[in-house]
Each structure stands twice: as C-alpha cells, then as structure tokens.
Amino acid sequence: MAATSAATLSIGSTVSFGPKAAALQQPKSMGVKLTNLTSFTRFSGLKAAGSVNCEAESSFLGKESNSALRSSFALRAQKQQGRSSHYHLQPQASFKVAILGAAGGIGQPLALLIKMSPLVSTLHLYDIANVKGVAADLSHCNTPSQVVDFTGTSELASSLKGVDVVVIPAGVPRKPGMTRDDLFNINANIVKSLVEAVADNCPEAFIHMISNPVNSTVPIAAEVLKQKGVYDPKKLFGVTTLDVVRANTFVAQKKNLKLIDVDVPVVGGHAGITILPLLSKTRPSVSFTDEEIQELTVRIQNAGTEVVEAKAGAGSATLSMAYAAARFVESSLRALDGDGDVYECSYVQSDLTDLPFFASRVKLSNKGVEALISSDLQGLTEYEQKALDALKPELKASIEKGVTFVQKQAVAA
C-alpha cells in the first residue's frame, strides 16, 4: 500500500556529442535515475527532457529500446545491468556540495533542486543571513542528503571543508536598465572573499561561478586562486548553462521542434553580445533564414534582460537560473562519479582563442575540464564569425577588469 512520495530528481545534462551518441549512451544518463525509479520518483522523464538526444518523436521517454531497458530496470531493484561498460548505473549519494549565497533568490530554489539530487550526500548552505530558516525548511524533504547551515564569515571556512563542488550565486541581481557589468563593484568584492575561503578550505573542489558579471568574476577567482598557489584551471567554471537552456528553448519554439531533441552550443561569454549561440551547429540539424538567425541570436543574448524587465525591479532570473545551475552541478557530479561522457558548455580558462577565458563545450571528467571542444569554432557561418570578432574586445575588457581588480589589492593571507 502506498508507493510514492520520494522525489530524487535528475536534472540531466547536455547531450553527449561523442561518436557514441547512440542508444547505448542513453541508459547511462537514465541509469543515474535508477535509484529514482525504484524509490518511486517523480519527474522521471526530466532527464530525457534535459539532455538525451532522442530520435524518437512520439514519446518523451525516448527510443523503444531504452524504454524497454528502463522498464526492465524498474523491475529489478538495485541490480547493476552492466550495459554501460565503465560507468556503474547506481551512483551512491556520495558528494558534498556547498552553496554560497543559499538564502538568496537563486540560492533557495537551487538548494531545493540540489537537495532533490540522488548524487548528493551533504548539502552545505552558506549565507550572511537567513540561512537557518532555509536549511530547516529543506531538511524536512525525504531525500538522502543532509543539510547543514552556516551563517556569516566566521562560519564560511567550516561550510567549505571537504566539499566537492562549490556553487557561488552570491551577490546582488540586476535592476531594469542595468547591465551585468553594473554589478561589478559589489559582486567583485563578494566573490573575492568567497574564493579566498575556497582556496583555504577546499582548494580541490570544482568551483561553479554564477555571480555576475561572470565574464569578470571568473578571472577574479582565477587571480585569487593563483595568489594562493592553488589555482587549477580545470576546476574553475563560469556557469553559462542558462544561455544554452534559453537557446534550446527559443530554437525549439521557433522551429516547432520537440524540445528534448534540441541542443545548441553557446560560446564566448555570459553577457550581451559576448553570448554567441552557434545556431549553425544546432542538433538536430535545422536551417534558419537570416532573419531567424538574427532574431534568435539577439533574443538569446538579451534573455536575461527580458526577465529583469518582466520582473520590473523585483529581481532577475532566479528559477531558470537555479534549474540551469542544478543541471551543471549534476553534470559535474556525474563526471566526478566516473561517467566518461559528460559534456556541457562552460566559461573556462581556454586556448581556443587568444582570450585567456572563453566559453565553449567542454568534456568533463573527475579532474574537471578534460578537453575543450575546439571543433565548435571551426566551420562557423559568416554571421557567427562576425559575431565572434565583435565579442572579443568586450570580453577581453571584462576579463582584464577582473584581473586588474584583484591585482590591485593584496589577497588576504
């Protein structure tokens, strides 16, 4: 009697673009959900919605072979099937995630989604205030992770000990009329002190930077980590997943495609024209008119502003940002767990262009960035090449602004 009522949720990540992007890959990403199926989880289709490159049009559950595969998994509670050779299908809830800024507009829904992840054993929530209430709230959810709260700078260090992934949404959001760069003065200082603490307490962790302007805060983080002697460029990520999510949504809407099938790589940076969706590389392959390219590109670039205006002073994107960030966290956890087929777009230290930081698709492993997907920048259309040339000066300036900011001040010892 009674099933139900536990929901661990796998947000899913982007499609694997390797040569094995065939049926065999799908059980892996769905495999992560196996514990979910047996614990009567909800939202089991979400993984497919987020990521899996299904050719089947008719069902969001994916190809028939995978549907049958999943149903056989449903019948066998905790057994490994070994269909995916190197990635085991029953990841344990074993990773520690810290959210710095957990009581904020992004932090709260993000904390909820991470609390629902089957991969997380411990969730550390840090903020300067109000985080006790958020933690008490979330701690009641019947999912495996333990929630611990930390308030104020005196507890920042403890919040980071032993953590595998640190997500940083801390800072202030835009108001109508502001650019992400207008946030620089406040957020730069916040990011600097938080990253100093990361360097001191969990230097091996993956760092997911959400605080805007990401184009500058990631270089700020890099400088801080360098000064502390712990910089690992493979582990510092500017979260650009929301740009990808938006691109996927807008393209699917424009072209009347099944959303779960659509994937658009987005490169460059995370502000205005530095956001460059590579529509020519959309999967599945679609053709766009020139007006469509222009419209979609501009819409994707300004989508954040679209939300800031719609919220009329009440904030910027929080819920969609939480979703995108959670998806990126989950991809990182799968990579940490040994999944060899995790790809996401992210703003990272890069040699794909002459700029020191650049967003592109990256392959993730348990070491962080395993490879940059350089083919993304080959075979660009004329429009994309022009846009790439146009974004570089702005991105360069933002990067330098961040670097200068840190180099001007002594890093706290």
Added chain:
Amino acid sequence: MRSSMFQLLRSGSASRASLLRRGYSSGAVPERKVAVLGAAGGIGQPLSLLMKLNPLVSKLALYDIAGTPGVAADVSHINTRSEIAGYAGEDQLGQALEGSDVVIIPAGVPRKPGMTRDDLFNINAGIVKSLCTAIAKYCPNALVNMISNPVNSTVPIAAEVFKKAGTYDEKKLFGVTTLDVVRAKTFYAGKAKVPVEEVNVPVVGGHAGITILPLFSQATPKANLPDEDIKALTKRTQDGGTEVVEAKAGKGSATLSMAYAGALFADACLKGLNGVPDVVECSFVQSSITELPFFASKVKLGKNGVDEVFGLGPLSDYEKQGLESLIPELKASIEKGIKFANQS
C-alpha cells in the same frame, strides 16, 4: 505485512514498467494543464519551477494578484515540455483556469512565529472563497489541490462554494497533507537509521498540530522504536511546520519543502488522471472512515480523482488516543470553514 508490501511494490513497478511500454507504443503522453493560484508567492515560485520540470504537464498557467509576468518570463526559458502563461489580477483569473486538469492553490499569507494555522483563517478564508468561485465557473472538473492554510477549514470552504455552484465533486477536492508525510518519513528515517528513500509512513487526520496523526505503527521498514521515540517523532511531525516558522524568525513558513511536497502530490494526481495504476497518497478529502465529513487518509488516485479512500488500518493504543484527541479540534475547524462559506 511485509510480504504483501513487497507484492505491492513489485506489482507497482510491474505496472509502471508496463505503462512505460504502453506509454511509448501508444504515442504521446496526454496533454495536461495545471494552474497555480498564488504562483508569485513563497511557495508558488518554487512550486511553479518544479511543475515546469514535470514532463506530464503540457500547459502551466501561473496566476497571482501581481508578480506573475516576471515569474512566467523566468520559468518560460526552461527547456521542458510545458508552455507557460502568466496571469496577473482577478480579471485574468478565468483565462488562467480555463481547461485546467489540476489547480494547485498555495495562495494566501503564511504564519509568523507564535501564530497557529487557524490565525490565518480570516485572510485566507476570503481568498480561498473567491478563487473557488472562479474554479466552479471556469474549470469545474479540475482536481483541486488545496495548500492554503488552515487546510482543515479551507477544504470545507471550497466544498461549500462548489456545492452552491452545483459543481461539487467530492472525488476532486484535496487538502494537501503530503508535507506531513514527507516530514514523518524524514524524521522516522533519522531515528530508525534506515535509508529515507525506503520509508513509508501514513499520516492521517488533518493538517494542523494534533490533528496531524502519523501512524508510525504502520511505518516500513519496521524499526521497533521505543515508546518515547514514537512520542517524540509524533510531536515533531505535528510541529514540523512550526519548527520552520521559528527557524525563519518572521521571514515566512515552509516554502521549499512545501513546494516539493505540493509538486509530489500534483504529480500523483496527474499520474492518476493518466491511468497509471496504484497511485496512492495521503490526502485530506471528503471521507466516511470516521464520523467527520473530511479526514485525511490514504487514497487511490485515478482518472476521476479519488478512486478509493482507504481505512485507517490497525492502530496502536497511542494512535487510538491520538485519534480521539484530534477529532474535536478537527470537527471545530471543519465547522468553522462551513460556517464561513455560508455566511455571505
């Protein structure tokens, strides 16, 4: 008990498996519209996010008196199936509701430290009454998931409004008590030291203080906890909401866990509507298993809402006492709601 539980689990997963096969081969998942009334609020926002992530939803209408255009714009960027529309202000309520299969109502004000859910009555009763009047007009066949407190009264209010409009279907009105179940499971798992994903605990009665009656004697996996532990767990489950109100120190009540629980229950309703077998959840519904007109217990959800209301099952002595004590309070709350609804 254990063997029948196991059988049910296996049949549950077998039917789920066959549904997966059926679901695929027969084509698309049904179109389902869900409306969230109070979508810009503390519960409404994370709840809207979770409903947007649910692949069973094809249309998601977000309604509130203000703020919904922003929430809708935000959530609409997420690359999942459902189409989002935001509606703000009473003159848009009808559009928000038209064609809805499930209406979730988190609208209203939350508790502050020191308040009981009943203290919210005056404000929230009025809100619920007008929302339900609109539901009766625009989507009388929808499943209504009532979150607005005090649920013990707002569900009877809704029933009265629907009766007056001639649209009342007792199989389609639910007080959402899922968070009590979620809390009972979490607290039990901690005390019994068992994995929380394996725990099942029914919670019956109502949704406030001592009217919340977790039946730990029926909890699985069995743990043979001593009496003091059961008492402590019972009290903690009953006061779980207050625990969060105090921790938030004036900043609100449970929002994230309530969104989580609300999304779980709405999902169960959608599965029931779609013909998934053996969908069972606890909920506060019209009921004849006690002398009270409304009572929470396990119910089976189907294509028309409540398929079956399950009885309480065997109770321990402690639980029998708990049941006796809760009845007068729950009765009073129900009557308060009915009286309010009939007043104006």
